[in-house]
Amino acid sequence: MSTEKMTIHLKVWRQKGPNEPGKLVDYTVNDANEHMSFLELLDWLNEALMKKGEEPIEFDHDCREGICGSCNMMINGMAHGPQRGTAACQLHMRQFKDGDTVVVEPWRATAFPLIKDLVVDRAAFDNIMAAGGYVSVNTGGYVDANAIPIPKDEAETAFDYAACIGCGACVAACPNSSASLFTAAKISQYAHLPQGHAERKKRVVAMVDQMEKEGFGDCSNHGECEAVCPKEISITAIAEMRREYIKAVL
């Protein structure tokens, strides 16, 4: 393994709170390493900042395995950075070159108000889920699991949509700040499963209405969401959602 040092110049969005002005601040890390993850680079920088008596950069993170969906940042203008199908926590410095300048900013969308630095409030996603992102069953009293046969390819398609980690990259990348991919992924998961059929119509209407209420924009088929999705969820979900919606309201 090579352990050669890299120098990385960073321009990071710093903003103390939602009502304070924010700006890009320059930092240089001289002892980065290609095996570091991008978040480890920020950890490294934060350690140096705190040792100098400065306040560290705040960012959300948790599992660092690309599955919890906590991390959220624009890296060089791209949600989660340049590597396809990769959340920021799994992006490694080998994707950058020695001497590169990297710009780091928060998700920007009306429905995701900023909390501090790179941290935003994504409660709007939970509200969309609460509006209908479930099968209305209580605990207990079900038939044997194998009594509901599901064709393998249908189950696989449902899974492809269910893989969403709720990070919000789709919103951040969309010129309209639309949450269509997020919302459609859940709707499409259930549309492909018999368990989801009973509430099919009610669900799509409730979730789409909630999405609008939260202040997300409409989808105008840019496809940026699909390009940045760390789970590579297909934009066909949005087509499915529209079909479901039309069927529900007609």
Place this chain on the structure above:
Amino acid sequence: MEIIENSPKLVSKIPDGPLTEKWSKHKNSIKLLSPANKKKHTVLVVGTGLAGASAAASLAEMGYNVKAFCIQDSARRAHSIAAQGGINAAKNYPNDGDNVWRLFYDTIKGGDYRAREANVYRLAEVSNSIIDQCVAQGVPFAREYGGTLANRSFGGAQVSRTFYARGQTGQQLLLGAYSALMRQVHLGKVEMLPRREMLDLVKVDGKARGIIVRNLVTGDMERYAGDAVLLCTGGYGNVYYLSTNAKNSNVTAAWRCYKRGAFFGNPNYTQIHPTCIPVSGIYQSKLTLMSESLRNDGRVWVPKTKELAEQVRSGKLHPNDIKEDDRDYFLERKYPSFGNLVPRDVASRNAKYVCDEGRGVGSGLAVYLDFRDAIKEQGADTISAKYGNLFEMYEKIQGEDPYKVPMMIFPAVHYTMGGLWVDYNLMTTVPGLYALGEANFSDHGANRLGASALMQGLADGYFVVPYTLGDYLATDKPEKVDTSHPEFDKIEKEATERIDKLLAIKGKKTVLDFHRELGNLMWDYVGMSRNKEGLETAIEKISALREEFWKDVNIPGDANYYNKYLEYALRIADFLELGELMARDALVREESCGGHFREEYQVDGEAKRNDADFAFVSAWEYLNGEGERLHKEELKFENVELTQRSYK
């Protein structure tokens, strides 16, 4: 230190009668609360992983008013989400001879006979309902072409009883429980309070009646009162600094309850998972697990000699150029009947041995997990269908293609079997305080089998606590308490003072510096193998480190806004206390069992249990600033014969 044999304070409340009938009998005999009375009660659920989300949703469906808390920005991000491999159930769909008894037996044997028979049997018994429940919710499990559910085998078992959803089983199960929870939020039965960290437990008349939480966005202290508190806050593997746990996983809520009177059970029992991506440098912030399912097809090996290993490490020799005769498939060699599928503790320890012998690869602290033969036999497409996402993840992190070069793996801390002591009803020694999932000690003994964590979390939340909580409330009939009670003032003040004290230190070392040092001590002395001298050293050094922390930690900023490093400092302060208790617990247990390997007690490198003297649960009681007292709960085995575990 005072030791209490057969402690009268540990009333396990295991029902009488034959093992197979205990749970049904118990359910028939415990009290019920009418729907009209349920809605008069408020339950505080802390943590929204599998245990917390399933419990909160189920209780709300039954009519209770639930307040649910999590430290993340959304309930969906709890660390259960990262579980990869699967969930066990005794469905016997593959017709390979599985049943509830076998799942029970494998789990109790896998735990090296250090768990309660009755709890483990109940777990096996409800396992099938969990699968039915999850399928009803629309969890997209893997399926066969005929539309039925698919199963695979997992370490420590000789049947295929593991249900899975690609390599993202935890994610799909959690999203199922989260969706049920959000439905109750929508119905107004659950109030969801994210970005809140529980900093203390409030007791009134000796019973759990509320919690103090810090709002992580505003920094405000908040109080919540209820009739019961369910702690579903996961494990404490992060005491080792590097672990597969999420960065924010911590022991604080459980530790605060310990300090308020809940006994801590078997704190030393830690699972070191064999298949993790090795450490690459000092900047490393966490370790990534590669699902154990990889061991179904991957073969674990190292070069036969130290000399060959040295050549590989220096880059002079490529692993693919090492001849078959020069490879040591050490698990297959030593354990011919289980081969690469031996339980986690055995696989980890053997990887350590070969690295200790100087035969490790990579940095010296790694062994190969090789898919060459599987690809040859089954084709790259089949292997990709089974493990594609794991291979991709490996390549992202490691920068090497596992289809072409053998993966490198090394053991890492993954799960803690220890946790708050609970009775059969999942209640701790504090009335009204329950612990569910990884936060309790109850079902996995000294070693957890693969695909059993998800099973336990959901069993506790969907199918155990919804029954047992009603019994407590119906019997106890708690009187109304609200947050203006003076106990809330007192406990909140203590939490605030603790924060102020930390912020006032303004020392030189960062929280991370302390965490890393603590982790090194824990890994070196309370890790994969332990001995008396090392454990005594650990106790001394951790205590010194703790003292240094309270004098020299540097926390940036202030308490009245979003401040992640303050959160972090509060958690490390508790880890610095827990680490010492873990060492004490390991010191007392003069035997080897499961994940607890004492070098003094072994036969040819295999753990040597001592059932005559150590078939008990260690439950530690905190004595207000004066150390701790050990209570023992004797484990009685009436249905299984205690044998030396053999996977040979």
